[in-house]
Amino acid sequence: MTSHEFLDLLIRWVHLIAGIMWIGNSMLFNWLDRNLEKVAGREKEVGYEGKLWMVHSGGFYEVEKRQLAPGELPANLHWFKWQNFTTWASGISLLIVVYYLNGGAYLIDPAVRALGLPQAITISVLCLATAWVVYHSLWRLLGDAAPKVAGLLSVAALLGSSFALTQLFSGRAAYLHVGVLLGTVMTGNVWFVIVPSQRMLVAATQSGQEQDYALNQRAKQRSIHNNYMTFPLLFIMLSNHFPGTYSHPLNWLVLFVVMFGGAGIRHFMNVRYSVRSTAAWLWPMVGIAVVTTALLFGLTARPGVAATPQLPPVQFADVHQIIRTRCVACHSAQPSEPMFPVAPTGVMFDSPEQILILAPRIKERAVVTRTMPFINKTGMADEERALIGRWVDEGARGP
Numbered sequence: 001m002t003s004h005e006f007l008d009l010l011i012r013w014v015h016l017i018a019g020i021m022w023i024g025n026s027m028l029f030n031w032l033d034r035n036l037e038k039v040a041g042r043e044k045e046v047g048y049e050g051k052l053w054m055v056h057s058g059g060f061y062e063v064e065k066r067q068l069a070p071g072e073l074p075a076n077l078h079w080f081k082w083q084n085f086t087t088w089a090s091g092i093s094l095l096i097v098v099y100y101l102n103g104g105a106y107l108i109d110p111a112v113r114a115l116g117l118p119q120a121i122t123i124s125v126l127c128l129a130t131a132w133v134v135y136h137s138l139w140r141l142l143g144d145a146a147p148k149v150a151g152l153l154s155v156a157a158l159l160g161s162s163f164a165l166t167q168l169f170s171g172r173a174a175y176l177h178v179g180v181l182l183g184t185v186m187t188g189n190v191w192f193v194i195v196p197s198q199r200m201l202v203a204a205t206q207s208g209q210e211q212d213y214a215l216n217q218r219a220k221q222r223s224i225h226n227n228y229m230t231f232p233l234l235f236i237m238l239s240n241h242f243p244g245t246y247s248h249p250l251n252w253l254v255l256f257v258v259m260f261g262g263a264g265i266r267h268f269m270n271v272r273y274s275v276r277s278t279a280a281w282l283w284p285m286v287g288i289a290v291v292t293t294a295l296l297f298g299l300t301a302r303p304g305v306a307a308t309p310q311l312p313p314v315q316f317a318d319v320h321q322i323i324r325t326r327c328v329a330c331h332s333a334q335p336s337e338p339m340f341p342v343a344p345t346g347v348m349f350d351s352p353e354q355i356l357i358l359a360p361r362i363k364e365r366a367v368v369t370r371t372m373p374f375i376n377k378t379g380m381a382d383e384e385r386a387l388i389g390r391w392v393d394e395g396a397r398g399p
């Protein structure tokens, strides 16, 4: 492994673990909030929200949600904030390692826009910082008085920046940037709104003062935003394994569908406990899931190559020659391309056997999604793609 690849692996591992802990916690607390049961006789108690019982890992858990009276603050109070910070910090490190280093190989696609590396990194950093400042200012200005307007403007800004990113960076990097943007806004919400409000709550309890209700409400608002962002964000984190999404000519539209679908499904999971009947949340949720899946499938489906029986079958020797000139620079035990000193994802085309076994992936990447050769660095021609496609369709015959 090169040190670059090793760093990538290590940070990715940390990022995944921290992300599971953070999102998992946040989902558990959401679930707790919605499942609290009223306790007879305590309805009138100020700040009493209810309790519930759970069974897990060999015992019963009794959880109660209430405000504490002055002086009642326990010595040991657990906070949940470092999971979020670790996820964000490792995410940003990963952004640097994968997208900024290595000559910006994954960041810049000359077919989208021929940016220089310093220029591309500047855009990336500015975009992430501006996103937080714009979002935060918007909600500070309008969050109390006109939350609907702030909501609409935020969604419009998110869609606008997602579209703009697909016009600036490689598809894969554009998607990832939308993810980092969402993650940064979520982290900003935690550290600049939610945690300060919790600190105030603790301080007020300690000193026996009235809690600032508006502050709590604002924290709740931001926490709901974070909740809606989780599903789209998780999709984006997976998208780099699926070139059919990010390399789509309308990749921004695919992303919009996923963002609306993911947030919509989350919405009906949230209202689940506050609506009267199961039908009132289940069917709308299933409806959104079906429409999103159908749109996603319909949009990303590509027509198969039509059979052309009048042509003589493609010879393996011709395919081999194309792969030697267009792919082996990177996909070899000894790559000649300095950008990738080790064959990417371990895929090598040095022998006919290696080519044959990967025929379906070769078609997927070089013909269907046209995401290989990487940023078409080796200048593969359309006729060559068509020939390879036909060879696979004819059964990918060997030499």
Ligand code: HEC
Pocket (backbone or CB within 6 Å): 323, 326, 327, 328, 329, 330, 331, 337, 340, 344, 345, 347, 358, 361, 362, 365, 366, 371, 372, 373, 374, 377, 378, 380
């Ligand atoms: C300039 C370097 C480069 C060239 C040339 C190149 N690739 Fe790749 N290839 C990559 C990189 C980087 C990855 C890993 C990132 C990714 O999957 O997008 C990769 C991954 C792959 C994968 C594995 C991932 C999967 O989806 O299964 C296949 C298959 C592949 N390339 C096929 C090809 C084919 C076929 C060609 C020639 C037509 C080719 N590549 C040319 C850099 C290159």
